[in-house]
Amino acid sequence: MDSVKEDFYMMVSKECQVPIEPIKRYCEILKDSAAGKLNTKQREAIDEIHYNAARLEQLIHDIVDVQKLNSNRMEFKKDEFKVDEFMLSIIDTCSPMMTEKNIEFVNTNSNKSAITSDKSRLKQVFYNLVQNAVDFVPQEGGKIEIGSNNEGNSIQFYVQDNGIGISEKRKESIFKKFYQVDLSFKRKYGGTGFGLVICKGIVENLDGKIWFESKEGEGTTFYFTIPK
Numbered sequence: 233m234d235s236v237k238e239d240f241y242m243m244v245s246k247e248c249q250v251p252i253e254p255i256k257r258y259c260e261i262l263k264d265s266a267a268g269k270l271n272t273k274q275r276e277a278i279d280e281i282h283y284n285a286a287r288l289e290q291l292i293h294d295i296v297d298v299q300k301l302n303s304n305r306m307e308f309k310k311d312e313f314k315v316d317e318f319m320l321s322i323i324d325t326c327s328p329m330m331t332e333k334n335i336e337f338v339n340t341n342s343n344k345s346a347i348t349s350d351k352s353r354l355k356q357v358f359y360n361l362v363q364n365a366v367d368f369v370p371q372e373g374g375k376i377e378i379g380s381n382n383e384g385n386s387i388q389f390y391v392q393d394n395g396i397g398i399s400e401k402r403k404e405s406i407f408k409k410f411y412q413v414d415l416s417f418k419r420k421y422g423g424t425g426f427g428l429v430i431c432k433g434i435v436e437n438l439d440g441k442i443w444f445e446s447k448e449g450e451g452t453t454f455y456f457t458i459p460k
């Protein structure tokens with residue numbers, strides 16, 4: 233019965249992705265002025281449609297990933313890659329997220345090690361952690377640092393922010409499904425609470441560990457270790 237339910241979720245999620253593609257494509261066509269020049273109001277409307285279509289797409293991907301993790305059906309593809317090049321690719325992917333709040337984004341990494349793991353899934357973990365950091369740093373003076381250290385036979389990665397932090401009371405709950413610290417945050421920051429569940433699932437499937445240290449009002453650092 234459970235597997236029928238899982239197949240149903242997968243099928244519905246996949247079908248939901250189909251109409252998002254043309255919505256995004258037509259937004260891009262309109263934004264390129266391929267269908268005529270847009271005035272400011274029209275451009276703002278298209279940007280809003282595009283942004284929300286992308287959010288919906290992200291949500292559907294997250295639902296599919298949570299389902300895959302629940303049923304042990306997420307596939308992992310391990311290849312050898314260099315840590316420093318990987319970190320540069322994270323900077324490339326995440327930099328556009330920094331512009332709106334003008335966040336200082338630092339990569340302290342010069343790690344020459346190689347690692348054999350699933351690069352694209354690790355990138356997904358970084359992306360989720362950086363996205364959270366972006367959500368919770370202040371509007372002015374936000375800083376996010378990413379890096380890695382060798383820890384014996386593992387690499388320890390981290391994402392550090394100077395955001396609002398996580399209170400003692402709430403620390404034990406944040407890896408729980410759909411958990412968001414406060415429902416009023418939900419309106420302010422959006423999101424569904426899937427992000428950290430997915431991060432934990434991916435890291436543990438790659439034989440690693442994920443945890444965090446946080447002080448309310450000072451900031452948060454998420455760490456995850458992955459075997460080399």
Ligand SMILES: Nc1ncnc2c1ncn2[C@@H]1O[C@H](COP(=O)(O)OP(=O)(O)OP(=O)(O)O)[C@@H](O)[C@H]1O
Binds near residue numbers: 294393398411427
């Ligand atoms: N860097 C951080 N600083 C402060 N709080 C955080 C941080 N990262 C996570 N949290 C808290 O943990 C909660 C769960 O995070 P998670 O990424 O799972 O969900 P979300 O970001 O709310 O939604 P989603 O990731 O699905 O868009 C967040 O809502 C937030 O309250």
Ligand SMILES: [Mg+2]
Binds near residue numbers: 423428
């Ligand atoms: Mg998140």
